[in-house]
Amino acid sequence: MAIKKWAHDLFGKCSCFPVLSLIETANWRFFRSKLLPALSLLVIVFYVGSTFVVSDSKESFSRWGVFGALKDSESKCKVQCRVHGTESLPKGIVSATSNLEMRRLWGTSKDQMKRREHSKKSLLAIAVGIRQKKNVDRIVKKFPPSNFTIMLFHYDGFVDQWRDLQWSDNVLHVSAVNQTKWWFAKRFLHPDVVDEYNYIFLWDEDLGVEHFDPVNYLSIVEKEGLEISQPALDPSLSEVHHRITVRVKKSRVHRRTYKNRGNGRCYWNSTAPPCTGWVEMMAPVFSRAAWRCAWYMIQSDLIHAWGLDMKLGYCAQGDRSINVGVVDSEYVAHLGIPTLGGLDENRMSREEDGRSSRSEGSARSAKRGREVSLMNRERGEVRKQSYNELEIFQERWEKAVKDDTCWNDPYPQTTNRSRAF
Template sequence: MVSFHCASAMSAFSCSLFVVASLFCGAYFISSGFFTKGYSEVSSSSINIGNLVVKFRDCQDGEVINMLQSSKSATCKVRCRPPGSEALPQGIIVKTSNLEMRPLWSDTVKPGNLGPSANLLAIAVGIKQKEIVDRIIKKFPARDFVVMLFHYDGVVDEWRDLEWSDQAIHLSAVNQTKWWFAKRFLHPDIVAEYKYIFLWDEDLGVDFEKLCTSLYLSIIEDEGLEISQPALDPVKSDVHHQITARKRNSRLHRRIYKFKGSGRCDSHSTAPPCIGWVEMMAPVFSRAAWRCAWYMIQNDLIHAWGLDMQLGYCAQGDRMKNVGVVDAQYIVHLGLPTLGGRRNFT
């Protein structure tokens, strides 16, 4: 009979793995010392665990290693469950959700309709910009996008006459910015099914020849952009940072070398807003980038000034490669004073 004693320096998890291995394979132990999580194979019949050698009498080559890995995976399934779900059977745990609406009386809609290509467009809106917003949303086909409107002025019913309104999700909270809404309603587990999240302002011009969302998606996917934005028409737009201005005869750009006549940006620049940077009026996040960026949105954030300088942390790698401005699909930033209106404004 073999007895097992876990030294204080050894984790209970490591101990349990080798108890399981020994019971299944008739292992016996030689040498002495503490167990550790790391191990290395020394022959087809033994492995090293720190200073301890474990020999196996009955196991085939690699069988014990596979057994230990399987045990670790099974243990992780229990330990890595969402807090509060530990008492539930594994088969009924649903860790994520989405924004797909369901018919009240239909049993024909199957779960998971969204598929891997569905995306999300979320805009903070006020009734004064209804016509502009209508033109924006018509650029985002329903087959590829779920639309969510953040009504910062409390006006919702006046949008009902638009053809797409009943398919959109309407959230209302007076005098709140899109970052307030995004922090509270776009949790990464809620938008986990969406490949890209467009988090836009309402004062954006999107003429037909300037923006095609399907082409935009193909460009950022092909270029591996985790964080992006469409370029701004430099003539008609309110441009705050030169890197967002459209470059002619260009597909996209990731940096600039001149900053409105100053020496701020040059070939040696490695920091925003000279390289790897987008502005906060029309950012587009990949699923992974948004899961990171959501945590940076503080609960009292209003206009997100300064947050744009930190987005590089969420670029899923090199911000100088994974963040960019798409020139081939561009928009106009109208620069209208919009947020903060009240229901009874004129």
Template structure:
């Protein structure tokens, strides 16, 4: 705002001195006073509103922080493992692992001072002994714990392998890989391992390196995966699992003819976000989810493969994939005692 106040110069005998007329001076000062009052009032009101809003925000933040602290304190009591409520703080151990411990002597003298970071679990029968031996030897002992589920009850005949002594042997006759997994691979038990390989026994691993495989899986953010199958030597049941040459990995397949078409717009299995149940690999967090879906009466777990994407920790089209660079051969041999059962039926 520009105020125009007329100034009249009056002459005196000695020098020229600017003089303000009384009426116009009062008008100018009055106008300035009104403007200044308006500015001050607006500033005061605005400051009051801002102060109140800031105060309210601090109150809300304080209440939110108080609620978080209360929830944290409540969780210290309510979130404790069932059965440990009466134990003193500091002695509750929520997780365990499958690491072997010495039967005698101080633990500090135990040779295995660096625990393995991943788990290989296999359902095995003695008839596939040599195949399993070649498979296990591909997994370095410093990086993998080996756990064998003996569905035929034969355990001692594996002792001639040097790695058998460090492996964990679990025997239950005529039980499947999924029965063993539900009973013995609880997420809290295997929480120490980054990845769980839950494989069948009839797999050829000549072109497979587990550490290079995990490097790809980690680099591309796969939570659920499997190595691709050699399309020439393998029994391939689903096209998405077949290896693609000159490819590191793939997450979807394409089918443009017949029923069940798959294209770039497909968002569901078996077109995308799908692995087979013979050689799945789960991240720790994905396995914690998958374990809850397993029923202990599953045999081959057909149908469960369509649901694994729920446990992919995000977009199944990105978090589930088949690794082509490290591939295996699915031999398609009778497993889980199927051969023995069929032979007995034929003789009866």
């Protein structure tokens, strides 16, 4: 009877097991001795198995939930752009850009913070030598410190000799002997370092700035939408290499030039530089976006950067015939003074004036003759290297165009050897 009660309590509510009717039959003894042990084993297996199934199901659902959350997280994170090398850092701590502003060792300058908040700063970087100290002084004084950060690249190793100038301690000095402006720029003006500056002036030292106002210049550049520009050259005082750089009187900006005679003609429909979309390399001014593009095009080993000017239009953030131009109303004089691999012969002559002794004068003249001979030889080697780099750059460009099957040339009819200018 105990077995019967147990079976009733266990299966009474389960319609799938007609156990009670079997127990109440005449075959009870047979059921108890033969079928009940087998049935009991079946019941045990059923309940134990169902427990594992439920447990596994819950664990499986839990695992799928975690996996789904991770998958959603991965999908979300893939959308985020992380700076290369910072994958192991939380994104909020990454400081991806910098600037060239000097900081106080302690305290905070309220005036400095106020200027920083309300002024739009740009950068002037010049390659300088001590021989052009006076001219560089005139250039730097034209650029107000509230609007510009100044950086001098010393290619002759002289730095302390500039400390007597009033502004010297407030500008950045970088020294590397016999290196070019483009060598310095590639190594010290990375786009992430100068990202906070609206415009980058990358100038030579031999520019006369009597008729140049940098603040007004940038105002014109912004109004005209120029991404790459240069001040026009005063033709009466400048060494002019390309017609497009010459100042057009009573004009604010020009973007092309015309030449109907001789070699390198420029017509109204010419599309290749230097007829249009072109500036010279002695005084270029880049927007932040244009500089980011141009910096990557500068080759680390081609320090004279010849050939780069013909390709700068690709960095114009659009149509180079519109976004590249020469500013006429703010113009400079290009004095054309040799620097690397050369000496200032006029200065050498001046230094010899007023010396009374004829014998001393003869000795100095002989020494000067040797220096001039060395100067000419070194200058010739520099020019030769410049032409070599021009050919190398052109070959690299042509190879890059050929190898990059995903790149579409926005100026397909323009070639490196175009005669359209």
